Amino acid sequence: xxxxxxxxxxxxxxxxxxxxxxxxxxxxxxxxxxxxxxxxxxxxxxxxxxxxxxxxxxxxxxxxxxxxxxxxxxxxxxxxxxxxxxxxxxxxxxxxxxxxxxxxxxxxxxxxxxxxxxxxxxxxxxxxxxxxxxxxxxxxxxxxxxxxxxxxxxxxxxxxxxxxxxxxxxxxxxxxxxxxxxxxxxxxxxxxxxxxxxxxxxxxxxxxxxxxxxxxxxxxxxxxxxxxxxxx
Amino acid sequence: xxxxxxxxxxxxxxxxxxxxxxxxxxxxxxxxxxxxxxxxxxxxxxxxxxxxxxxxxxxxxxxxxxxxxxxxxxxxxxxxxxxxxxxxxxxxxxxxxxxxxxxx
Numbered sequence: 001x002x003x004x005x006x007x008x009x010x011x012x013x014x015x016x017x018x019x020x021x022x023x024x025x026x027x028x029x030x031x032x033x034x035x036x037x038x039x040x041x042x043x044x045x046x047x048x049x050x051x052x053x054x055x056x057x058x059x060x061x062x063x064x065x066x067x068x069x070x071x072x073x074x075x076x077x078x079x080x081x082x083x084x085x086x087x088x089x090x091x092x093x094x095x096x097x098x099x100x101x102x103x104x105x106x107x108x109x110x111x112x113x114x115x116x117x118x119x120x121x122x123x124x125x126x127x128x129x130x131x132x133x134x135x136x137x138x139x140x141x142x143x144x145x146x147x148x149x150x151x152x153x154x155x156x157x158x159x160x161x162x163x164x165x166x167x168x169x170x171x172x173x174x175x176x177x178x179x180x181x182x183x184x185x186x187x188x189x190x191x192x193x194x195x196x197x198x199x200x201x202x203x204x205x206x207x208x209x210x211x212x213x214x215x216x217x218x219x220x221x222x223x224x225x226x227x228x229x230x231x232x
Numbered sequence: 233x234x235x236x237x238x239x240x241x242x243x244x245x246x247x248x249x250x251x252x253x254x255x256x257x258x259x260x261x262x263x264x265x266x267x268x269x270x271x272x273x274x275x276x277x278x279x280x281x282x283x284x285x286x287x288x289x290x291x292x293x294x295x296x297x298x299x300x301x302x303x304x305x306x307x308x309x310x311x312x313x314x315x316x317x318x319x320x321x322x323x324x325x326x327x328x329x330x331x332x333x334x335x336x
Contacts, residue, residue, distance in 0.1 A: 040311030098306025
């Protein structure tokens with residue numbers, strides 16, 4: 001496995017002024033480029049172990065063994081298992097946000113834009129299916145911080161879909177945006193982990209199905225009445 | 233997949249829309265893709281996009297156009313790309329990582 005591209009970079013230890021990875025605290029100490037790569041190796045190895053053993057079955061020892069690093073090296077970058085899982089959660093969310101953004105950015109037709117965004121989601125889910133499964137089945141139960149990060153991601157995505165939903169005549173776009181994500185999430189989980197004899201569907205086909213389910217249901221959402229409002 | 237120009241224009245726009253992230257930064261990035269080069273000059277935090285190579289870049293990022301586009305659009309993790317030698321960096325590696333931070 002190629003881990004580092006060349007020796008001059010491997011042995012260099014210039015300080016960088018930006019941590020450049022969203023999951024590190026803004027006031028964290030600067031990383032050297034060697035540390036940047038090491039941290040990346042640990043994250044990659046950790047994802048593999050979490051996917052294989054689950055969150056509760058994963059140990060720091062297993063992560064460092066998979067990364068080919070020492071236990072001491074792990075603690076230079078992460079306080080514990082929970083911290084590395086949180087870092088992965090944020091970095092994977094960044095990938096997903098970018099994918100959906102670029103997949104939908106230049107699509108003029110609202111219906112096609114909705115499908116393009118969903119297709120990007122299903123492609124992402126397919127590529128990282130094992131990770132997404134762990135995140136869904138275990139991540140939210142670790143503690144409230146994980147739930148908060150997932151809620152923030154869902155909020156970001158729901159907000160990003162909102163103008164598209166408005167163009168499509170969908171009412172209650174805040175509610176509908178979360179409903180859309182819920183439908184997509186359940187379909188993706190079904191496709192990869194619950195489907196039995198049904199044939200596998202492509203990301204494009206899943207996106208079409210999801211959009212169709214959503215658009216045939218969402219327009220029928222009644223207008224929201226404030227609590228306490230009375231009608232004649 | 234978007235064109236390279238769209239991605240670089242987007243990078244420029246993101247830097248402009250978050251001036252606090254690039255405040256005080258002076259750097260010239262050159263991107264050598266498959267058969268094309270782009271230059272992003274940041275002077276006191278203000279970005280300028282130029283099609284073509286730079287005279288004296290601080291940092292040169294080298295990748296195929298496809299790999300670069302995959303990195304920019306979230307299909308390829310930049311650290312993974314670096315470790316797999318799909319992304320190479322010449323010059324100031326710290327500035328390369330700074331660029332990644334600007335794009336979050």
